[in-house]
Amino acid sequence: MFREMAVVGVGLIGGSLALAARKAGLVETVTGVDADPIHREVALAAGMVDRVAAGLGADLSRAGLVVLAVPVAEIVSLLPEVARRVEDGCLVTDVGSVKGPILAAGDAAFPDGRFVAGHPIAGQERSGPAAARPDLFEAANWIVTPSGLTNASAVERVSALWRGVGSTIVSMEAGWHDEVFAAVSHLPHLVAYALMDAVLGLPLGEERLQFAAGGLRDFTRVAGSHPLMWRDIFLMNRGPILRALAAYREVLAALEEAIRDGDGKALTARLARARMAREEIPHRP
Amino acid sequence: MFREMAVVGVGLIGGSLALAARKAGLVETVTGVDADPIHREVALAAGMVDRVAAGLGADLSRAGLVVLAVPVAEIVSLLPEVARRVEDGCLVTDVGSVKGPILAAGDAAFPDGRFVAGHPIAGQERSGPAAARPDLFEAANWIVTPSGLTNASAVERVSALWRGVGSTIVSMEAGWHDEVFAAVSHLPHLVAYALMDAVLGLPLGEERLQFAAGGLRDFTRVAGSHPLMWRDIFLMNRGPILRALAAYREVLAALEEAIRDGDGKALTARLARARMAREEIPHRP
Numbered sequence: 001m002f003r004e005m006a007v008v009g010v011g012l013i014g015g016s017l018a019l020a021a022r023k024a025g026l027v028e029t030v031t032g033v034d035a036d037p038i039h040r041e042v043a044l045a046a047g048m049v050d051r052v053a054a055g056l057g058a059d060l061s062r063a064g065l066v067v068l069a070v071p072v073a074e075i076v077s078l079l080p081e082v083a084r085r086v087e088d089g090c091l092v093t094d095v096g097s098v099k100g101p102i103l104a105a106g107d108a109a110f111p112d113g114r115f116v117a118g119h120p121i122a123g124q125e126r127s128g129p130a131a132a133r134p135d136l137f138e139a140a141n142w143i144v145t146p147s148g149l150t151n152a153s154a155v156e157r158v159s160a161l162w163r164g165v166g167s168t169i170v171s172m173e174a175g176w177h178d179e180v181f182a183a184v185s186h187l188p189h190l191v192a193y194a195l196m197d198a199v200l201g202l203p204l205g206e207e208r209l210q211f212a213a214g215g216l217r218d219f220t221r222v223a224g225s226h227p228l229m230w231r232d233i234f235l236m237n238r239g240p241i242l243r244a245l246a247a248y249r250e251v252l253a254a255l256e257e258a259i260r261d262g263d264g265k266a267l268t269a270r271l272a273r274a275r276m277a278r279e280e281i282p283h284r285p
Numbered sequence: 286m287f288r289e290m291a292v293v294g295v296g297l298i299g300g301s302l303a304l305a306a307r308k309a310g311l312v313e314t315v316t317g318v319d320a321d322p323i324h325r326e327v328a329l330a331a332g333m334v335d336r337v338a339a340g341l342g343a344d345l346s347r348a349g350l351v352v353l354a355v356p357v358a359e360i361v362s363l364l365p366e367v368a369r370r371v372e373d374g375c376l377v378t379d380v381g382s383v384k385g386p387i388l389a390a391g392d393a394a395f396p397d398g399r400f401v402a403g404h405p406i407a408g409q410e411r412s413g414p415a416a417a418r419p420d421l422f423e424a425a426n427w428i429v430t431p432s433g434l435t436n437a438s439a440v441e442r443v444s445a446l447w448r449g450v451g452s453t454i455v456s457m458e459a460g461w462h463d464e465v466f467a468a469v470s471h472l473p474h475l476v477a478y479a480l481m482d483a484v485l486g487l488p489l490g491e492e493r494l495q496f497a498a499g500g501l502r503d504f505t506r507v508a509g510s511h512p513l514m515w516r517d518i519f520l521m522n523r524g525p526i527l528r529a530l531a532a533y534r535e536v537l538a539a540l541e542e543a544i545r546d547g548d549g550k551a552l553t554a555r556l557a558r559a560r561m562a563r564e565e566i567p568h569r570p
Contacts, residue, residue, distance in 0.1 A: 121498045141496070183484045184497040188504055193559040194540055195476050198533040199468045200562035209565040211426070212469040213406045218503045219473055220563040227556035234544050234552060245541055248483040249534075255479055256530055259519050267519060271512035274478040277485035278505040280494040 001026040001161060006063040008033045008056070008078065010043040013095050013120065014069030015132030018048040020165035023134045031059050042129040060085040065161070068094040073232040076105045083109040093118050093158045097181060098237040099145045099174040113151035116158040117174060119143040119181075120167060127226050138166035145174035182240030187248060189230055190241065192222035286446060291316040291348040293341070293363065295328040298380050298405065299354030300417030303333040305450035308419045316344050327414040345370040350446070353379040358517040361390045368394040378403050378443045382466060383522040384430040384459040398436035401443040402459060404428040404466075405452060412511050423451035430459035467525035472533060474515055475526065477507035 005021060007014040010032040021027045032049035033056060034040050040052040053059045056078070060066055066082055068075045075094050079102075082092055092109075093116040096102050106115030122140040124131065142162040146155050159169045172180075196219060199205055209216075234241060251270070258266040290306060292299040295317040306312045317334035318341060319325050325337040338344045341363070345351055351367055353360045360379050364387075367377055377394075378401040381387050391400030407425040409416065427447040431440050444454045457465070481504065484490055494501075519526060536555070543551040 121496065123498070143496075180493045180496050183487055183490075183493045185500040187484070188480060188500040190540060191476055191480050191537075192503075193556050194537045195473060195533060195559075196562040197555055197559040198529070198536040199472070200558065200565065201536065202468055202529065202532055205468075205562070206565050208465045208468045209562065210567060211406065211428075211465050212566045213408070215470040215473040215507055217566060218477075218507050220566060222500055222503050223559050224563050225560075227553060227560055230556055231549055231552045234540075235547055235549060238544055238547070241544060242541065244483070244487065245537075245544075247487055248480060249537070251483040251486065252476075252479045252530075252534070255475060255519075256527065259523055259526060259530075262520055262523070264516055264520060267516045268512060270482055271478050271515055273485065274480075274482040274508050275510075275512055277481040277490070277494065278509050280485065280491050281497045281502060281505060282495060 001157075001164065002064040003027070004029045004031065004063045004065075006031040006033060006060050006066045007049065008066065008068050008082075009070035009074075010034045010039050010048065010052075010129050011069060012123065012127045012129070012131045012136070014067065015043055015046075015048050015129035016122075016134065016136035017067060017069065017095075017165065018043070019046075019132055019134040020137055021161065022048070024164045026161055026164045031063065033059060039129050046129065046132070048129060048132065056081055056085055060090070061087060063087075063090050065158070066090060066092045068092070068096070071229045071232045072096040072098045072102065072236050075102050076236075079105045079109040079115070090114070091116065091154050091158060095120055097185065097233050099143075099177045101236055103145055103147050103174045107147055107149045111149070113149045114154050116150060116154050117145045117147075118158065118162070119145070119177065120162065127229075135166070137162065140167045141170050142167035143170050143172055143177060145172055145177050147174065178237050179240045179243075182237055182244045186233055186237055186241050187244045189222055189225060190234065190245065191248070192219040193230070195219055196223040286311040286442075286449065287349040288312070289314045289316065289348045289350075291318060291345050291351045292334065293318040293351065293353050293367075294355035294359075295319045295324050295333065295337075295414050296354060297408065297412045297414070297416045297421070299352065300328055300331075300333050300414035301407075301419065301421035302352060302354065302380075302450065303328070304331075304417055304419040305422055306446060307333070309449050311446055311449045312350075316348065318344065324414050331414065331417070333414065333417065341366055341370055345375070346372055348372075348375050350443070351375060351377045353377070353381070356514045356517045357381040357383045357387065357521050360387050361521075364390045364394040364400070375399070376401065376439050376443060380405055382470065382518050384428075384462045386521055388430055388432050388459045392432055392434045396434070398434045399439050401435060401439050402430045402432075403443065403447070404430070404462065405447065412514075420451070422447065425452045426455045427452035428455050428457055428462060430457055430462050432459065463522050464525045464528075467522055467529045471518055471522055471526050472529045474507055474510060475519065475530065476533070477504040478515070480504055481508040
């Protein structure tokens, strides 16, 4: 499908894509680009990539596809350099969790429409190439957010790769993607971080945490995610996150008022409605 | 240890205690009291109890121990009736998640100090007797919150039962218990309910929920808990919950400000601190 694929950022997502694409025979050669020497060593040793490089250098000239799998702010800042280094036929895609600003930067860097903005909905608690798995994208959704500029055949070729590693393709407008994920992913992470920070900050916070059971433990996976990756997501998707947060703070204030007033009826109505929301979430393995 | 134990409320906790105490040979006969005919039927059929009753009736006269395993508001309202129906030597304990108001009501109903306020830190997603398991309390903490009035030998006898089903006994002052669990259990539940309610309430909320992955799914177990049980906990532990909520809202406002101002440094500091809080939580199976 692609003779040579370059993966920039050999972490959980980039490493898993390299493993999966090789396993499925979708690529012949994979170059891994990563500033972290341990990432490079693990990626080589685990057979994810054929060769590694610390920076973009000249390594992209033979690539038929470049996948940007670094934190979202880095994707935006790398795009102009990638555009200078790849050949004319090379397609470029990304895996970032925020799409509007990345799509704008990608369209600016590739005015011929070769940039395909994407977001695979897959992840897990651990990060880095040591956590990579060839089956990470099986039964996952891969969201693609083409613009008016994006080349339809580029979308089709990149989609075929993601289909080949087991994902289902979902096409969405980039702005709506960012609103959706502000609500179902970015806000939950923000809320979990805030909760853990608040509990630790209470008098004798550490002592209290000794008694944490299921209720709090469910939040810890979320708040245990990579702080710098999430800082960038929060800053880059500022508008949609602030809108979702405003709605959340309104609900929280209403619950607080019901508790303060001892209003059991209002409380029951809200708790029952929240419980219903859960039924809307599709069950996946 | 006790010839006859009466369990009022044969749900997950009451049913599991009945199963575990019988299995460990700590009780001879168990009476299950539950207003729900399905709970009574399941408890009898599963061999959790020897006989069942829909209400307190005369069934408590032979009991050496009465365990109140109903929602917290019901525990408080049942205590005076239990006091009228049991014999003088009978011990009474509870499993409620809020201890201050229950301890006060128990001391008022049993001025001779026979009421032992307790809280086993065990639970799971599903509720009801069908979810009960004899190993639910193995390696769990059982918190006891005696008052100045509580009879020390009553505490020792009830503690021996909980030790016998595998729990570790932790003694705490009731007011501190309620502050601790407001932070590590009640607030997380409130936050999870608020999040699910807020996301569902956004424009096209149901459609957004179709894209929920790990981040939000970790919240759903918590917000899936029994709404009426949690309503009562929120109302009964109002003071400590409102204090913990105030601290949480402060942290949330600071995070919001950092996002709005694009202050990456402040955001990183808070996210890293929140991540550290997670390391404080003990790992249990």
